[in-house]
Amino acid sequence: MRPLHAFRYAAPATFYPVAGRWQPFFAGLAVALAIAGLGLGFFVAPTDAQQGEGYRIIFVHVPASWMAMFIYCVMAFWAAVGLAFRVRLASMMASALAPTGALFALLSLFTGALWGKPMWGTWWVWDARLTSTLILFFLYLGFIALQAAIDDPRRADKAGAIVALVGVVNVPIIYFSVRWWNTLHQGASVSVTKSASMAQTMLWAMLLMALAFWMYAIAVALARVRNILLEREAHTEWVQHAVA
Amino acid sequence: MGGYAVHVWGSLGACAVAMTVEPWRLRRRHRQLVAALRRRGRGNAAGRLANAPAPRQHRRQAA
Amino acid sequence: MTALLSVQTHLPASSPATVQPSTAAAGPALVALRRDLLLAARHRSEVLTALTFFVVVTSLFPIGIGPEPELLRRIGPGALWVGALLATLLGLPRLFAADHADGTLEQMALSPRSFTLQIAGKVAAHWLLCGLPLVLLAPLLGLQFGLDGDVLGVLVVSLLLGTPLLSLIGSIGAALTLGVRGGGVLLALLVLPLFIPALVFGAGAVEAQASGLGVRGHLSVLGAMLVLALFFAPWATTAALRIAME
Numbered sequence: 001m002r003p004l005h006a007f008r009y010a011a012p013a014t015f016y017p018v019a020g021r022w023q024p025f026f027a028g029l030a031v032a033l034a035i036a037g038l039g040l041g042f043f044v045a046p047t048d049a050q051q052g053e054g055y056r057i058i059f060v061h062v063p064a065s066w067m068a069m070f071i072y073c074v075m076a077f078w079a080a081v082g083l084a085f086r087v088r089l090a091s092m093m094a095s096a097l098a099p100t101g102a103l104f105a106l107l108s109l110f111t112g113a114l115w116g117k118p119m120w121g122t123w124w125v126w127d128a129r130l131t132s133t134l135i136l137f138f139l140y141l142g143f144i145a146l147q148a149a150i151d152d153p154r155r156a157d158k159a160g161a162i163v164a165l166v167g168v169v170n171v172p173i174i175y176f177s178v179r180w181w182n183t184l185h186q187g188a189s190v191s192v193t194k195s196a197s198m199a200q201t202m203l204w205a206m207l208l209m210a211l212a213f214w215m216y217a218i219a220v221a222l223a224r225v226r227n228i229l230l231e232r233e234a235h236t237e238w239v240q241h242a243v244a
Numbered sequence: 245m246g247g248y249a250v251h252v253w254g255s256l257g258a259c260a261v262a263m264t265v266e267p268w269r270l271r272r273r274h275r276q277l278v279a280a281l282r283r284r285g286r287g288n289a290a291g292r293l294a295n296a297p298a299p300r301q302h303r304r305q306a307a
Numbered sequence: 308m309t310a311l312l313s314v315q316t317h318l319p320a321s322s323p324a325t326v327q328p329s330t331a332a333a334g335p336a337l338v339a340l341r342r343d344l345l346l347a348a349r350h351r352s353e354v355l356t357a358l359t360f361f362v363v364v365t366s367l368f369p370i371g372i373g374p375e376p377e378l379l380r381r382i383g384p385g386a387l388w389v390g391a392l393l394a395t396l397l398g399l400p401r402l403f404a405a406d407h408a409d410g411t412l413e414q415m416a417l418s419p420r421s422f423t424l425q426i427a428g429k430v431a432a433h434w435l436l437c438g439l440p441l442v443l444l445a446p447l448l449g450l451q452f453g454l455d456g457d458v459l460g461v462l463v464v465s466l467l468l469g470t471p472l473l474s475l476i477g478s479i480g481a482a483l484t485l486g487v488r489g490g491g492v493l494l495a496l497l498v499l500p501l502f503i504p505a506l507v508f509g510a511g512a513v514e515a516q517a518s519g520l521g522v523r524g525h526l527s528v529l530g531a532m533l534v535l536a537l538f539f540a541p542w543a544t545t546a547a548l549r550i551a552m553e
Contacts, residue, residue: 027267038256054248057255064259103262111255118248135500142497149488158550159483163497166479166543170501173532177504184511216263223270230277234284243281 010087012229013238023222030215037208045201054118058202061111063210064104065133069171071101071217072136075143076168079161089225091157092232094164095147096225100217102140108133128182132175139167153232335420339428340435346405347436353401357394357437358444365390365448376453383452384462384513385506390448391441391466392502395473398437399481399498400491402429403548407485413552426548427541430478438470454517461516461526468529469509475533475540476501482547504532 009015041059048055075097082091109130116125124130143163150156233239347354368386369379406412406429415425445466446459454462480498484490512525 052248054251056252060255060259100266103266107259107262110258114251114255114258118251135503138496138500142493142500145489145493145496146483146487149484149493155550155553159547162479162483162543162547162550166501169539170504173504174500177507181507181511184514220266220270223267223274227270227273227277230274230281234281239281240285243278244285 019222026215026219030212033212041205057115063213064108067213068105076164079164083161092228096221105137128179131178335424336428339425340432343432357398358440361390361394379452383454384510388510399477402481423545434471434474442466458517462513465509465512469505472533475536478544482544485551
């Protein structure tokens with residue numbers, strides 16, 4: 001019975017209303033978790049011994065980095081499913097996730113830069129994580145640009161899937177290359193992400209914010225995939241029923 | 245914030261702005277699509293020429 | 308119109324220049340390789356373009372950064388490697404475009420011979436025409452940056468391992484962007500991030516030699532990446548080509 005259930009939701013007509021119902025739930029969860037995480041991070045977590053108050057940027061910087069990476073993997077997963085099993089909805093989901101993932105990568109870079117200025121005096125530090133995130137951002141842009149440039153939706157789905165899969169295989173390779181490159185050039189001492197042992201509350205706040213971002217990403221992806229469905233299935237009957 | 249106010253609030257602000265604008269744009273796009281589809285559904289040919297971009301068969305990122 | 312022009316510039320299948328299908332496993336690859344080399348021989352200027360580009364780009368670095376010898380010795384490996392990257396990138400759009408335009412690519416896909424092997428042959432030809440010349444010219448340009456003999460040697464080895472790797476990875480991008488709007492720039496966006504590990508270890512090897520550290524590690528990783536690419540890239544490229552030709 002289980003597999004039948006899953007494939008039922010793969011039908012656009014079934015998925016569209018279901019996604020619509022779940023979306024506010026995830027959005028609400030995101031807000032609640034964010035309030036909890038920020039509250040913990042800004043009012044409970046202590047001042048850092050070395051970095052003073054400015055360290056609190058990590059409560060958005062680190063979750064954004066994690067999500068940028070995580071979303072890419074999820075995106076690649078759905079793209080693979082769409083390619084291998086020819087499930088259009090899976091490919092649409094991958095396309096729906098990409099802009100959000102790119103946004104998180106960009107936020108990670110931006111907050112990383114803001115963190116670097118007071119801590120190390122420069123707006124940009126070529127440490128392993130920031131550089132890898134920059135490259136991840138390029139990978140996202142490549143995926144989005146390729147899909148935007150191909151008119152035929154099915155070809156765009158499949159081409160994008162190849163990009164995502166090649167990308168996901170390369171992400172660990174890129175990460176280790178950059179780590180290696182970084183240690184060669186003695187950048188380790190100015191790592192944005194290196195931190196002494198963290199207080200429990202700091203860790204919890206970071207986790208809560210990461211979960212909040214995750215819920216946000218799901219909510220936004222559901223909204224976007226609904227839009228994609230409306231666009232690509234505009235000619236079908238169920239769409240007419242759905243929007244009436 | 246120990247002198248780092250700009251950086252901390254700047255970071256939080258950027259995230260807040262991004263995570264408000266993105267859902268807002270998606271909702272706006274949704275409204276446009278629904279409106280265009282309804283117009284089309286009513287067989288109103290003029291609706292296709294209306295300002296809201298009609299859903300096209302070819303690839304478009306619903307940003 | 309394009310078809311007419313293509314007939315003039317591309318060999319018909321029955322031309323005596325093509326090799327009879329051999330029973331060897333690598334047959335299709337060698338056939339495709341020979342064909343591409345023969346075609347390139349008729350347009351030698353294309354090979355020279357990549358080479359000239361390499362020279363021009365690497366000259367830009369001293370001009371943009373400054374000609375102090377110590378500085379040049381520091382940036383030399385990186386600048387030469389970046390130049391090689393960009394020169395390879397330049398030759399990629401032409402990998403499949405012509406064959407796609409006149410239908411040869413479809414013929415290759417439909418033929419009973421292994422499509423993947425034929426594509427591997429094409430990529431090999433691309434390397435021989437775009438990559439190998441860079442490897443041979445690099446020592447000369449390395450002198451412009453004041454690099455020593457042993458460093459130049461490592462440079463050649465690193466490029467020898469690296470340029471095939473770049474051709475293999477690049478072929479995936481070329482296949483994905485076949486006939487797509489804004490192809491060239493899109494190709495660069497897709498492929499340059501994937502080139503970065505090769506750049507890190509390739510340039511890293513040369514720098515290691517220059518600073519007296521061991522190059523074994525870098526070159527081993529580069530070699531490992533090449534082997535991985537040899538196995539997986541033609542497969543991904545073929546899949547991408549099939550998608551492009553649907």
